Amino acid sequence: AQSVTQLGSHVSVSEGALVLLRCNYSSSVPPYLFWYVQYPNQGLQLLLKYTTGATLVKGINGFEAEFKKSETSFHLTKPSAHMSDAAEYFCAVSDTGSNYQLIWGAGTKLIIKP
């Protein structure tokens, strides 16, 4: 069965610093990977996704993620953090063995220090 691990339930960075949120997955077949963002008291919205093709994927709000098959990783990065990036971020993998249902990581709360 596929699974997703997000390292660190909380990540704190200073405004203007690099953001790195880690996601590792387990899958026996080529995965389809997603990052969603959840702002306080809101639902989740899609940040970016990897399906096929280019392994570096760009999303909204300046975020990007790189699919590394050899490391089974899909880490999310942003060069310079803004206060508005404070939110919870979820990594998910599409379970091809279960009709593409999403398997979710536990989430990482990003804290931005002024």
Add this chain to the structure above:
Amino acid sequence: NAGVTQTPKFRILKIGQSMTLQCTQDMNHNYMYWYRQDPGMGLKLIYYSVGAGITDKGEVPNGYNVSRSTTEDFPLRLELAAPSQTSVYFCASSKIQGVDQPQHFGDGTRLSIL
């Protein structure tokens, strides 16, 4: 643009009471989902529906029931509320179920069982 609308936003129930969480979407999406979100646990799929009249169990269906009489509506029913059902519930929808189809989320219902 309404998207996915959930009501109520907050609710406190006593043990043993019942209630229905409402979810409606105006995007003509075929697929709809109910998740629960517990701290540090990510999202767990409760039930999903691939179209009107068709529903299926997800990972954690016990204690819940659903129906899908129309494309727009997908209510979630709790028959005998238990403290373990205290959670944040999210409804989501997608056009079809596939790797290129993001899920669109409502803002959630925060439910406490006391």
